[in-house]
Amino acid sequence: AQSVTQPDARVTVSEGASLQLRCKYSYFGTPYLFWYVQYPRQGLQLLLKYYPGDPVVQGVNGFEAEFSKSNSSFHLRKASVHWSDWAVYFCAVSNNYAQGLTFGLGTRVSVFP
Amino acid sequence: EAAVTQSPRNKVTVTGGNVTLSCRQTNSHNYMYWYRQDTGHGLRLIHYSYGAGNLQIGDVPDGYKATRTTQEDFFLLLELASPSQTSLYFCASSDQGGRAETLYFGSGTRLTVL
Numbered sequence: 001a002q003s004v005t006q007p008d009a010r011v012t013v014s015e016g017a018s019l020q021l022r023c024k025y026s027y028f029g030t031p032y033l034f035w036y037v038q039y040p041r042q043g044l045q046l047l048l049k050y051y052p053g054d055p056v057v058q059g060v061n062g063f064e065a066e067f068s069k070s071n072s073s074f075h076l077r078k079a080s081v082h083w084s085d086w087a088v089y090f091c092a093v094s095n096n097y098a099q100g101l102t103f104g105l106g107t108r109v110s111v112f113p
Numbered sequence: 114e115a116a117v118t119q120s121p122r123n124k125v126t127v128t129g130g131n132v133t134l135s136c137r138q139t140n141s142h143n144y145m146y147w148y149r150q151d152t153g154h155g156l157r158l159i160h161y162s163y164g165a166g167n168l169q170i171g172d173v174p175d176g177y178k179a180t181r182t183t184q185e186d187f188f189l190l191l192e193l194a195s196p197s198q199t200s201l202y203f204c205a206s207s208d209q210g211g212r213a214e215t216l217y218f219g220s221g222t223r224l225t226v227l
Binding site: 032034036041042043044045046049051090094099100101103104105106 | 117146148153154155156157158161169171203205213214215216218219220221
């Protein structure tokens with residue numbers, strides 16, 4: 001069965017600094033991968049998604065992610081973090097046809113001035 | 114932007130109680146999902162549906178029933194609530210139904226079972 005591991009439960013970063021959130025996946029075949037963000041007291045929103053093709057995917061709000069088949073990874077990056085990026089970030093892999101997504105446990109990002 | 118509305122926002126019940134969580138999407142999506150979110154477990158799929166009258170079992174279905182009465186409405190039923198079902202519940206919908214589908218989430222229902 002597919003799975004997603006986010007090794008960092010919490011990350012603290014200064015505003016303006018760069019951010020990288022790690023994601024490792026396990027999937028037999030070609031994965032479709034996603035990053036979602038959950039702002040306080042809200043539901044999840046899509047940041048970006050990966051289809052087979054260009055390994056670097058651009059998302060909203062300056063986020064990007066890079067797929068690596070050899071490392072089974074899909075890490076999320078942002079060059080300069082803003083206070084509004086304070087949120088929980090989830091990596092996910094698509095299940096079979098229309099069976100939803102399998103999510104990692106999430107990484108809580110705190111941004112300080 | 115897809116709209117998914119959940120109600121109630123918060124619910125408190127007692128052990129053995131009967132609870133119904135509601136979800137409505139207004140974008141004519143065929144696919145709808147119920148997830149629960151718990152610390153240490155992330156989001157886990159309870160039930161899902163491909164359309165009105167269709168129900169599929171997810172990864173953690175025990176203790177839950179679901180019903181999809183229309184394309185818009187998807188309900189999650191807890192007929193004998195237990196404290197282990199205290200959680201944050203999310204409904205989501207999707208129009209694509211394929212592996213690249215984007216899920217649109219509601220704001221969640223926080224359920225406490227005393």
